[in-house]
Amino acid sequence: MRINQPLAFFVALLFTAVVVVGAFGTSWNTVSELPQNPADQSNIEGIGMLIFTHYVAPFEVLSIVLLASLIGAIYMAKGEGNR
Amino acid sequence: MVKTALEEFALLIPLLPALAFVITFFFGRKMPSGGAIVPILAIATSFVISLIITLRLLANPSEVISQSYSWFAVLNIGILIDPLAAVMLSMVSFVSLLIHIYAVSYMSGDPGESRYFAETALFTAAMLSLALSDNILQLFVSWELVGLCSYLLIGFWYERPSAAAAAKKAFLTTRVGDVMFLTGIIVLTSDLLKLAGGFSDGTYLLRFDEIFSYIPQLSTLQANIFGFEVSHLTIITLLFFGGAIGKSGQFPLHVWLPDAMEGPTTVSALIHAATMVTAGVYLVTRTFPMFIAAPDSLMVVAYLGGFTALFAGTMGIVMNDLKRVLAYSTIGQLGYMMLGLGLGSAIGLEAVGISIFHLVNHAFFKALLFLCAGSVIHAVGTQDMRELGGVGKVMPITAVTMTVAALALAGFGIPGTSIGTSGFMSKDPIIEAAYLFGEHSSNWIPYIFSIAAALLTSIYIFRLIFMTFTGEPRSNYHGHESPAIMTIPLSILALFALAFGSLTRTGFMNFLEETFANSFVNLDIGDLAGIGGNKLVEAAGHEPLFVLWLPLLVAVVGLAISFVIYYLRIIKLGSLASMKNPVYRLLYKRYYQHEIYTEFFSLGIVYGIIAFLSQVFDVIIDSIVEGIGILTVGVSEELRRVQTGVIQTYATGVIVGVSLLIILIKLILEVL
Amino acid sequence: MIPLNFYLGLAALLFSIGLYGVMTHKNGIRMIMCIELMLNSANLNLVAFSSYTNTLDGQVFAIFSIALAAAEAAVGFAILMAIYRMHDKINLDELKILRW
Numbered sequence: 001m002r003i004n005q006p007l008a009f010f011v012a013l014l015f016t017a018v019v020v021v022g023a024f025g026t027s028w029n030t031v032s033e034l035p036q037n038p039a040d041q042s043n044i045e046g047i048g049m050l051i052f053t054h055y056v057a058p059f060e061v062l063s064i065v066l067l068a069s070l071i072g073a074i075y076m077a078k079g080e081g082n083r
Numbered sequence: 084m085v086k087t088a089l090e091e092f093a094l095l096i097p098l099l100p101a102l103a104f105v106i107t108f109f110f111g112r113k114m115p116s117g118g119a120i121v122p123i124l125a126i127a128t129s130f131v132i133s134l135i136i137t138l139r140l141l142a143n144p145s146e147v148i149s150q151s152y153s154w155f156a157v158l159n160i161g162i163l164i165d166p167l168a169a170v171m172l173s174m175v176s177f178v179s180l181l182i183h184i185y186a187v188s189y190m191s192g193d194p195g196e197s198r199y200f201a202e203t204a205l206f207t208a209a210m211l212s213l214a215l216s217d218n219i220l221q222l223f224v225s226w227e228l229v230g231l232c233s234y235l236l237i238g239f240w241y242e243r244p245s246a247a248a249a250a251k252k253a254f255l256t257t258r259v260g261d262v263m264f265l266t267g268i269i270v271l272t273s274d275l276l277k278l279a280g281g282f283s284d285g286t287y288l289l290r291f292d293e294i295f296s297y298i299p300q301l302s303t304l305q306a307n308i309f310g311f312e313v314s315h316l317t318i319i320t321l322l323f324f325g326g327a328i329g330k331s332g333q334f335p336l337h338v339w340l341p342d343a344m345e346g347p348t349t350v351s352a353l354i355h356a357a358t359m360v361t362a363g364v365y366l367v368t369r370t371f372p373m374f375i376a377a378p379d380s381l382m383v384v385a386y387l388g389g390f391t392a393l394f395a396g397t398m399g400i401v402m403n404d405l406k407r408v409l410a411y412s413t414i415g416q417l418g419y420m421m422l423g424l425g426l427g428s429a430i431g432l433e434a435v436g437i438s439i440f441h442l443v444n445h446a447f448f449k450a451l452l453f454l455c456a457g458s459v460i461h462a463v464g465t466q467d468m469r470e471l472g473g474v475g476k477v478m479p480i481t482a483v484t485m486t487v488a489a490l491a492l493a494g495f496g497i498p499g500t501s502i503g504t505s506g507f508m509s510k511d512p513i514i515e516a517a518y519l520f521g522e523h524s525s526n527w528i529p530y531i532f533s534i535a536a537a538l539l540t541s542i543y544i545f546r547l548i549f550m551t552f553t554g555e556p557r558s559n560y561h562g563h564e565s566p567a568i569m570t571i572p573l574s575i576l577a578l579f580a581l582a583f584g585s586l587t588r589t590g591f592m593n594f595l596e597e598t599f600a601n602s603f604v605n606l607d608i609g610d611l612a613g614i615g616g617n618k619l620v621e622a623a624g625h626e627p628l629f630v631l632w633l634p635l636l637v638a639v640v641g642l643a644i645s646f647v648i649y650y651l652r653i654i655k656l657g658s659l660a661s662m663k664n665p666v667y668r669l670l671y672k673r674y675y676q677h678e679i680y681t682e683f684f685s686l687g688i689v690y691g692i693i694a695f696l697s698q699v700f701d702v703i704i705d706s707i708v709e710g711i712g713i714l715t716v717g718v719s720e721e722l723r724r725v726q727t728g729v730i731q732t733y734a735t736g737v738i739v740g741v742s743l744l745i746i747l748i749k750l751i752l753e754v755l
Numbered sequence: 756m757i758p759l760n761f762y763l764g765l766a767a768l769l770f771s772i773g774l775y776g777v778m779t780h781k782n783g784i785r786m787i788m789c790i791e792l793m794l795n796s797a798n799l800n801l802v803a804f805s806s807y808t809n810t811l812d813g814q815v816f817a818i819f820s821i822a823l824a825a826a827e828a829a830v831g832f833a834i835l836m837a838i839y840r841m842h843d844k845i846n847l848d849e850l851k852i853l854r855w
Contacts, residue, residue, distance in 0.1 A: 005779050008775050008778035008779045009775060011774070011775075011778065012771040012772070012774050012775040012778070013771070015767075015770070015771050015774060016767050016768060016770075016771040019763075019764075019767035019770070019771075020763075020764050020767050020768075023760050023763035023764060023767065024760050024764070028759050028760075028807070029808075030759055030807040030808055031807060031808065031809045043811055043814065046811045047811055047814055047815055047818065050811050050812065050815050051815055051818070055815055055819075058819065059819075062819055062822055062823070065823070065826060066822055066823075066825065066826045069826035069827070069829055069830045070826070070829055072830060072833065073829035073830050073832070073833035074833070075833075076830075076833035076834060076836070076837050077832070077833040077836045077837070
């Protein structure tokens with residue numbers, strides 16, 4: 001049974017409304033101002049430091065997952081020759 | 084030191100046969116002759132221990148063995164070996180031992196041999212534990228185990244429909260009594276709890292000494308049943324007696340016992356003659372102080388016992404099946420024991436002595452009778468007396484031992500001396516006690532019952548002897564004497580049937596009268612009888628001469644009648660013993676018990692009611708159950724359309740659900 | 756400065772567009788593209804929160820999530836190719852071999 005387009009549109013609209021109302025209705029606990037100095041806005045260095053220090057284990061696991069999925073994808077996409 | 088050692092061994096008495104049951108049941112098939120050696124050795128050890136304990140008690144009757152262990156709440160499990168239990172233990176283990184030895188030959192070659200020995204070992208264990216239990220609940224548990232074993236053993240040849248039916252009948256009939264017994268225990272427990280003021284640690288409420296100590300208070304409790312003021316004690320004892328009726332085959336629950344002869348003959352000897360059926364008598368004896376303190380209970384016991392003795396005798400004289408005659412004689416003798424106990428209202432504690440004395444003697448000669456019958460059946464292959472005759476020529480040992488047993492059953496002996504068969508030694512005191520009772524209360528009914536039953540007993544047992552062992556063979560059979568392993572137990576039992584009574588008479592009775600006055604319980608039976616309103620006879624033993632000689636005279640008359648009819652065959656019964664004679668037909672049809680019990684009561688009333696109820700319940704319950712089923716099927720038939728298998732539908736469902744949930748939570752929070 | 760709520764609203768809009776696509780399209784490739792859209796709206800949320808709370812963890816997770824999306828896309832397209840080879844079409848609602 002496929003969802004017809006008006007129904008899908010209605011559902012999508014409902015979901016948007018719920019999330020937007022929810023987002024705007026919540027007072028988020030944020031910093032008052034973003035850093036104004038453009039030089040400070042580069043956080044590539046900080047991300048790199050985090051990946052290789054605090055998040056090194058998830059990073060390694062992710063690399064294995066990526067490798068495995070790529071090998072699998074290649075195996076499946078390669079086609080007839082393997083059957 | 085010796086004492087403590089003995090007390091530890093006492094536990095082994097029921098434990099060893101129980102262990103033998105386990106071993107034989109699981110490994111018996113791989114052993115020679117079905118592993119018979121295991122139960123034989125176990126029971127022999129039990130017998131030796133019981134005998135030693137009995138002898139020790141004999142020297143000092145007040146030093147009973149009593150051990151109690153807490154079970155749960157105010158209940159306990161324990162061992163009590165007083166004179167009564169010691170006698171019972173020795174008798175059961177001894178008779179059981181001889182029957183086991185006999186059965187090695189009798190059962191050889193049967194495919195279920197190991198099962199047979201396992202079940203008889205279990206039966207012996209149950210019976211021994213029944214005898215030495217020190218509280219009423221443990222006694223009931225063993226009692227039920229005994230009932231189970233009897234079911235298994237009667238239906239031993241379960242491939243025969245008649246055996247299966249007999250087993251079922253025995254089980255259901257005794258169940259009627261068991262329910263009464265259990266009800267009695269429940270009433271007793273609730274009363275005791277009321278009197279003792281609830282649970283308290285350290286006392287074992289249902290132990291016999293505890294129960295007996297509450298007798299005076301129990302007898303004051305009154306209940307109103309159908310307008311009659313009845314003492315609670317009377318209700319309890321009569322309920323107990325109901326259990327005893329079922330187990331001991333008393334009227335009107337005796338119907339299972341003759342049918343129980345479908346099992347192997349050794350089973351009949353073990354269970355339905357010597358030991359199991361005595362459990363009922365044992366129960367009444369064990370709770371005798373309660374019975375004597377309860378008004379009217381002992382009268383019921385006496386009347387029912389006497390009536391059963393007479394009733395069984397009338398049926399015994401027309402049966403043609405060897406084992407059935409013996410079955411009816413068992414019922415009759417149990418009736419005598421009950422009668423003896425019932426006479427306790429006049430003779431007090433002496434009743435326990437004569438009744439248990441008769442129980443033990445009866446165990447010897449009835450086991451002997453059954454084993455002899457088994458020997459004949461084993462050799463000849465039929466148990467219809469009309470087809471037998473002249474067996475005495477080919478089986479002399481069996482014929483002699485069976486005649487001894489018949490003499491013991493009929494009660495031959497010389498009054499006033501200590502010469503006589505054991506049956507005489509114990510049956511005579513019961514009849515004399517009945518006379519005393521009659522003199523005492525001018526109520527001669529028990530005495531008349533007992534004398535008439537004695538006459539009938541003598542007639543039917545000698546009819547059996549003459550029809551089986553004398554005369555000419557009435558069919559073609561090829562008999563031979565049984566092997567030594569069968570005849571030796573017969574000879575031992577014959578010796579006991581002949582001599583045990585006269586050797587132990589006075590000592591035995593005195594010993595048993597110590598049962599209720601020792602280190603465990605110390606009761607004054609006279610006081611208790613006063614509570615029950617029973618006046619005891621002060622002096623006994625002044626019966627006129629004819630009272631002493633009448634039982635013997637009656638037995639001789641019975642012998643003479645049988646001799647004339649069945650040996651000399653001077654009087655031809657002809658038309659008298661045919662189905663045209665209404666009396667004969669009534670007896671031969673066993674008072675139409677089958678028609679009354681099975682067809683009218685069971686099939687007609689009980690089955691009819693149950694069938695009707697089941698119809699009603701079918702309609703009500705079935706419509707509920709089927710309605711639920713139809714509803715479920717209908718709803719799920721519609722709901723399964725939701726399960727499309729298309730992932731987009733599910734995703735839509737999840738999203739709609741989450742959105743609605745959030746809205747709902749928000750709304751609820753707003754409202755609150 | 757743009758308030759955080761606008762980022763969240765954009766992410767919600769993106770997500771709903773992806774959702775609409777997933778619900779209506781039959782074509783497997785289009786569905787995977789729509790799922791990528793939904794995934795990236797989540798990434799947008801992660802980065803927005805990360806910036807507005809002055810912590811870098813959210814951005815690290817966004818990078819991880821992009822890597823996972825790559826793996827997912829690779830496997831998804833490989834499966835679709837295998838399906839195409841077997842059935843000569845990639846209309847997912849016509850595939851019934853695992854149904855019932």
